[in-house]
Amino acid sequence: MNLRPTDALLVIDVQNDFCPAANGIGGALAVPEGDQVVPIINKLAQRLEHVILTQDWHPPQHISFATTHHLQPYESIEAPYGPQTLWPEHCLQHTEGAALHAALEIPHAELILRKGFRRHIDSYSAFLENDHTTPTGLAGYLRERGLKRLFLCGLAYDFCVRYSAIDGHNLGFETIVLEDATRAVNLPGSVDETNAALAQHEVRRWKAADLWAKKSDPSFGAG
Ligand code: VGL
Ligand code: ZN
Numbered sequence: 001m002n003l004r005p006t007d008a009l010l011v012i013d014v015q016n017d018f019c020p021a022a023n024g025i026g027g028a029l030a031v032p033e034g035d036q037v038v039p040i041i042n043k044l045a046q047r048l049e050h051v052i053l054t055q056d057w058h059p060p061q062h063i064s065f066a067t068t069h070h071l072q073p074y075e076s077i078e079a080p081y082g083p084q085t086l087w088p089e090h091c092l093q094h095t096e097g098a099a100l101h102a103a104l105e106i107p108h109a110e111l112i113l114r115k116g117f118r119r120h121i122d123s124y125s126a127f128l129e130n131d132h133t134t135p136t137g138l139a140g141y142l143r144e145r146g147l148k149r150l151f152l153c154g155l156a157y158d159f160c161v162r163y164s165a166i167d168g169h170n171l172g173f174e175t176i177v178l179e180d181a182t183r184a185v186n187l188p189g190s191v192d193e194t195n196a197a198l199a200q201h202e203v204r205r206w207k208a209a210d211l212w213a214k215k216s217d218p219s220f221g222a223g
Helices: 034-047 138-145 157-170 190-200
Strands: 007-012 051-056 076-079 082-085 111-115 149-155 174-183 204-206
Touching (some): 051 157, 149 157, 157 190
Parallel strands (some): 007 051, 007 149
Antiparallel strands (some): 076 082
């Protein structure tokens, strides 16, 4: 696998609240095995010169919180911009739950992009908020930096990784999801829908090891 100077690793929302609680920290919206992506992402980051992290970053009474609407988590509401799944309160700005996982070792990360910081609109995607229109600025940043191919990893496969990958592809970036460096929330049907959506948009799914396999390696060639 020949990596290029114009490649970037996009690490989505590897935050305490998306990982199983550890020592009383995080776990508000724990993705099963969410913390297991950390060592593999650390290894991936060593291979890529350019690494960008995202951070889900919500104010109190955010539109995506079930409590804001006096409803139960995982119910859905009709927001002005379309259906919005409701979640337990998570990634509140400036809390330990919103902090990046302490075991991430990516000293050379170039940008930490916060998203979901507006009370009345959620943002699964690192590129566009949930109205599929309001930009986060990431596409402009990547273009101005000359970064063209994106390897996506992090949490959660069936929400923020999914929508970031599809928007990245639609905005003209070559976009590859490193499947085993992600984990899913796994609501009913969400993983199957994600697989189908990625396939439909021709977003490829590779394994992390594809990035360190040599072209001559007979095991190389997936995806
Ligand atoms: C996410 C649900 C709510 C994610 C963020 O990072 O996938 N999921 N907020
Ligand atoms: Zn969120």
